Amino acid sequence: MSSTQFPPFTSTNLNSTEEIKQFHASAIKTGSFRRLSSRLLTLYSNPKLGNLEYARSVFDRISKPSSLCWNTIIKCYVENNYSQEALVLFCQLLHQSLVLPDNFTYPCVLKGCGRLNAIEEGKQIHGLTLKCGFGGDIYVQSTLVSFYSKCGEMDLARTVFDRMSSKDIVSWNCLINGYVGSGDIGTARELFDEMPEQDLFSWTALIDGYSRFLDAVNVFKAMLKEDVKPNDSTLVSAMSAISGLGLLENGIWIHSYMDKNKYEYNGVLGTSLIDMYSKCGGIESALSIFHAISRKKLGHWSAIIVGMGMHGMAKETLELFEEMKRVGMRPHGITFIGVLNACSHTGEVNQGLHYFQQMVNEYRIAPTIEHYGCAVDLLCRAGRLEEAKNVIDKMPMKPNEIIWMSLLSGCRNHGNIDLGEYAAKRVIELDPMATGCYVLLSNIYAAAGLWDKVSELRKVMKAEGLAKDPGRSSIEHGGMVHNFIVGDRAHPQTKDIYSKLNDMKKRLHAAGYKPDTTQVLLCLEEKDKEAELAYHSERLAIAFGLINNETGKPIRVVKNLRVCNDCHVVTKLLSEIYSCEIIVRDNRRFHHFKNGLCSCRDYW
């Protein structure tokens, strides 16, 4: 819109900082600053512009700020994530100003309290709203619901909500969001069904709440059926669920929906798409999305670097990382997570350590516990266990169970009993219910033939009520997700699957396969151990994939645990025997099996 259509002094269309500054300058020149100060303050306070300093300087030049001015500057601080300062201003408003807070003020400060998790301050302000007669204001009440929710006080949020004499869609959404945030998706769902009508926020909240489950995708589809048009946030939530589950077919579907409806990928949607394709095993698609984005932002670069790292493409990852720096993009902490992981997955230990140093020294990024986790992982995978232990001992924060699990896992892979026991003790101190830890330790004992120690561990697990987390694998076919657990016989095609497994077994043995039973947890006869391996969940999924794969497309399996050594050997052979590419996502990375080889080059 051209500015000539609107006289500068009355224009409401000043959208850029530059335009506002011109307006500001002319207001001073013509002596109309006093008259326009409140308008200027509002313009500078636009949260999209981030002009907090200008807004404040205008506010400070207003001699007797009206409640409108107070409200605007307080909101500006909240929106720019300086809620602490917003509360300071609110106190000044209470004690030092000529005007009193009004019904517009309270929602702003309460929002600030929510952001700060300032439960006590919020409760006091809640009291004030009642005292000042704003207890029945729907905006104040909804913000209170939201505030208590953010502070984890669902009972209080519910009480405020139940006491509201009239509720609108926003009040319901605030409460639903609260239950979603507290992880109570059941109650969130009940409220969603109970509310008089749902809007985009309600749907998005529900999709968000189902994040790690297939329901998220189904709710998204139901929403489209109701002709509610998703916005960026909805799509991000839906894609995040798809990524978590690794549902490539669904991912392609949502992408084509977005294409058809002309969504823009230059912002957060591009990042989500890259992330989604990477995590669903479509790294080529992730790359083409990335390359098609004309003005690549930090999020896009980081997403593709993290994604390629997961696929073990260390060389390409590092090349892109160097290119990113060359074009003047400054990496942040998450980018380095991707870089370190890439090095870890291919065993580029020294290069990884070099990048860790670069992050600290050149980019002045303080390593988080996740970065130390990467460094420990890097060393552990390579068998440099003592060095890893050294990193743990010297890191500035208390190591968490993830870090000790990395060490333990390294000890399993490199057969270090003493350090393994030490790491396992640390894990159990932090998380007594850590099943995976018992399993890894058992693996160490089993590999060393210490069967009495294995059975001792099993007794402890039994006494503690710990069951081994069963291996689960899923595969998409014909618009459905098929899930398998070890020794599963629940699938409608079970008969075919087991006869395929039999066929696989024969052909594997003919190809010279010898089962590797060293990682079987149970103290069983050699024959029974082999049987245990033969029904690992990914083999059921692969058998299912082979039966139903007429198209010659890769078979894509998503697993909840790490691939065991034996399954890894088997999957390599199967890719050759059946001339079929098999792509497995385990809980850490991707394995692309083709022609008898795996992309991880047996290092994982």
Add this chain to the structure above:
DNA sequence: ATAGGGTTAG
């Protein structure tokens, strides 16, 4: 003289 400023994803 009058309008303007508020609540739900980040």
